[in-house]
Amino acid sequence: MIRVMLTDDQNIVLQGIATLLELSEQIEVVGRADSGEACLEQLAAGLRPDVILLDIHMPGMKGMDALREIQANYRIPVIFLTTFDDAYLRQQGAELGAKGLLLKNIALEELVDAISRVAAGANLLNTADLPHTEHMTPRENLIARALAEGRTNKEIARLQNLSPGTVKNYTSNLFSKLGVRNRAEAIVRLKELGLF
Amino acid sequence: MIRVMLTDDQNIVLQGIATLLELSEQIEVVGRADSGEACLEQLAAGLRPDVILLDIHMPGMKGMDALREIQANYRIPVIFLTTFDDAYLRQQGAELGAKGLLLKNIALEELVDAISRVAAGANLLNTADLPHTEHMTPRENLIARALAEGRTNKEIARLQNLSPGTVKNYTSNLFSKLGVRNRAEAIVRLKELGLF
């Protein structure tokens, strides 16, 4: 039996997937968390699953943030669950050490199969054959977050103690890294990625 | 036994919730669809559930679109499943005839309870005590859709054979109806509502 921990902010989804996994008879759900924070708490309390399934898109701490923390403190393989497949997410996830990225519209058998393979040490996100994606610097990350909330440049400048011109430079860089033309498209893209 | 049809684009979520409902012993899941289109097809093929559970946020046909179609052709009560509670969704849903709006982070018992009550004829969305929300005209709806894709005013004008100035007027009206200041916030809001 593979011991799995599941994290998803939507309770009914969390319980639903957990029940499905239990039914597979190959997997035991030993932990359920409804936020990145709750997931980390349970790990801090001593829970040691074989694999962690992590939803990317959650209010508060995002999947990526949680992944960073988990990688920094534990040696437990993490698989992302998300709505959209995306080169950017694969890249970011792989760099941070995630072992897989699975779509939520997947069949149960495929999910179980992927979990088994990762539990056995496999890495389903092979960095080698990923296309190169420029990743964000920490500052850009902050800017991106504010952008994804619909903030204006002026507001972002005030909130982060920068000059408005500087903010424009950052957003401008972000756009080219995201492959978009303006902030509207950037927001759509960021939401699509489930990053913020 | 209450005969329920479930619609959600994410297969693992669809199967998960279905399994949970089945386990409740009070509900029988007689139909599963992974899109609004698929839901309507099954109804057209003669399926007649007692209640339809509909995810609002789906690629392609949205929950609201599906609801419109269902109301136009059948007399089956519809309950929305969504991530965010929101006055706007309640208002729109209620006007189109939905009987309930439930958050996905809800306990199973509450979900079962709500389904039972709606199956028994209850309306959990009482129009009377809803705050008045201005709703979009058909044209505004088209504009909103394009807006939510990150289109510029010029593009929208070209795509819909309007003058750029006209588009600005529509977007401007939209912003005030949505209670936002600019297109960035509008996109955030529309995504939040799961409308596009």
Place this chain on the structure above:
DNA sequence: CGCCACCCATGACAAAGGTCACTTGCCAAA
């Protein structure tokens, strides 16, 4: 009929957004 909601449009104006070139300071790797 008159009223209203919706549709479409224009022009003017101010504010916000986006690009570019160029500068400075820091820190880390070669």
Place this chain on the structure above:
DNA sequence: TTTGGCAAGTGACCTTTGTCATGGGTGGCG
């Protein structure tokens, strides 16, 4: 120690966006 990347900033310049006033046209409804 030189080189290079990153953070941070400035100013110029142009485009896009948003608001407002104002004008028509249509079609339904009391």
